[in-house]
Amino acid sequence: MPNNVTSQEIAEDFIEENDWSPDDFGFIIGPDGELKTLMIPEHLMEDPPEEVKIILELFGIDDIHDLENRKLH
Numbered sequence: 001m002p003n004n005v006t007s008q009e010i011a012e013d014f015i016e017e018n019d020w021s022p023d024d025f026g027f028i029i030g031p032d033g034e035l036k037t038l039m040i041p042e043h044l045m046e047d048p049p050e051e052v053k054i055i056l057e058l059f060g061i062d063d064i065h066d067l068e069n070r071k072l073h
Helices: 007-018 050-058
Strands: 026-029 035-039
16 A cells, blocks of 8 residues: 555545445454554544543553554554
């Protein structure tokens, strides 16, 4: 995959190919259990569901806004 592809483009392609809605969250976890990447609906960044917060905490992410400038892998 080219390095100049945005995460938004990847998310849009993934949604189209997999019949996901724009409100869905996506977590990609490697075979070692490490969180490699995730997709977060922009409009839900301010107030993600409690279940999503719990999942992020499992990976040591206490504030979803910490992800804005973070490379996961």
